Amino acid sequence: MKVIIPVAGFGTRLRPHTLHNPKVLLNVGGKPMIHYIIDQLIKDKIASSIILVTGFLGDKIKEYLNSTFDFDFDYVEQAEAKGLGHAVYCAKSVFKNKNDETLIILGDTLFDVDLKKMIRNENSVIGVKVVDDPRRFGVVEKDDQNLITRFVEKPASAEVSPSNEAIVGLYYLKNSKKLFESLEYVMNNNITVKGEFQLTDALENMINNKEKMTTFNVEGWLDCGKPETLLETNRYLLQKRSKKSSAEKSHSAKYKNSKIIEPVYIGKNVKIENSIIGPYATINDNCVIKNSIVQDSILDKYSSIENITLTESIIGEGANVKRNALKLSIGNYSEI
Ligand code: UTP
Numbered sequence: 349m350k351v352i353i354p355v356a357g358f359g360t361r362l363r364p365h366t367l368h369n370p371k372v373l374l375n376v377g378g379k380p381m382i383h384y385i386i387d388q389l390i391k392d393k394i395a396s397s398i399i400l401v402t403g404f405l406g407d408k409i410k411e412y413l414n415s416t417f418d419f420d421f422d423y424v425e426q427a428e429a430k431g432l433g434h435a436v437y438c439a440k441s442v443f444k445n446k447n448d449e450t451l452i453i454l455g456d457t458l459f460d461v462d463l464k465k466m467i468r469n470e471n472s473v474i475g476v477k478v479v480d481d482p483r484r485f486g487v488v489e490k491d492d493q494n495l496i497t498r499f500v501e502k503p504a505s506a507e508v509s510p511s512n513e514a515i516v517g518l519y520y521l522k523n524s525k526k527l528f529e530s531l532e533y534v535m536n537n538n539i540t541v542k543g544e545f546q547l548t549d550a551l552e553n554m555i556n557n558k559e560k561m562t563t564f565n566v567e568g569w570l571d572c573g574k575p576e577t578l579l580e581t582n583r584y585l586l587q588k589r590s591k592k593s594s595a596e597k598s599h600s601a602k603y604k605n606s607k608i609i610e611p612v613y614i615g616k617n618v619k620i621e622n623s624i625i626g627p628y629a630t631i632n633d634n635c636v637i638k639n640s641i642v643q644d645s646i647l648d649k650y651s652s653i654e655n656i657t658l659t660e661s662i663i664g665e666g667a668n669v670k671r672n673a674l675k676l677s678i679g680n681y682s683e684i
Pocket of ligand 1: 354355356357358359360361362371401426428429430431432434435454455456573
């Protein structure tokens, strides 16, 4: 099976962090987000080929993957970010007109899911998650045999929404020929949403051409596309990995006058003094933290923090955040 991972977007919602670093290399829980996706694919041994669709800062992604994994990746370029449908279409050359099973995974979304179970199906499968409020998502409509009949983008209300099963960004398609034909249909007919070619329009076209698609429930859907979801995913990964028992003691003992509250990730060569770290802090290699409290935050490598309380923060590589201690003379009942 061929796996397509589109990573060509600009990641504007995560600026300034994505100005010099591609979104998929942003660190979450101690590793770049793309690392978790590739790691799982290689461990599961389900991919004959992994195709990265690169664009903006694509060379950095190439460099990271080639130097980290012992796998022969395919790279194709999306010269202009014209939408997810267009990004997937860029992978066509690797298929060489052959028909192949295809798995599409968004590069900025992690899934805590049994992929092998998901693809064990006679039909194509779309990953979904039941959500309370379907208005912010693309949702599926299904018939009584559990087959998808329609995709609806951002329904106006829960009442008019055909279901509350939101599309999460994981697609297993049995027939790559039909996929590329449908993408061609969408592009030739200039079917766009906000100027971009959408994958769901091609999937809808496949259904109209009698392709059978069903859904698979993905409980662990970890979006990394916005600061708040990146931090949420960071919490999830740290929690999952935490082996509470001895880690807390051994960590705290390593750093001068400091308390480490698990779950945390602390990289190599980190200096911590007079500080409280955690819960839910990812501190990458070579950071320096003094007289500070850091919780629910991600610090990239070589950043340095002094005299500050940080929460729900993302600090870029080499950034220096320092506050002078306050000298105050405050009257009764004042508020600062
Ligand atoms: P998003 O819709 O999150 O777009 O793409 P984006 O550019 O990454 O981020 P924002 O919206 O500007 O903040 C979901 C996935 O699809 C890829 C992205 O790289 C991301 O992995 N994508 C999107 C492409 O490869 N090409 C595109 O034209 C659009």
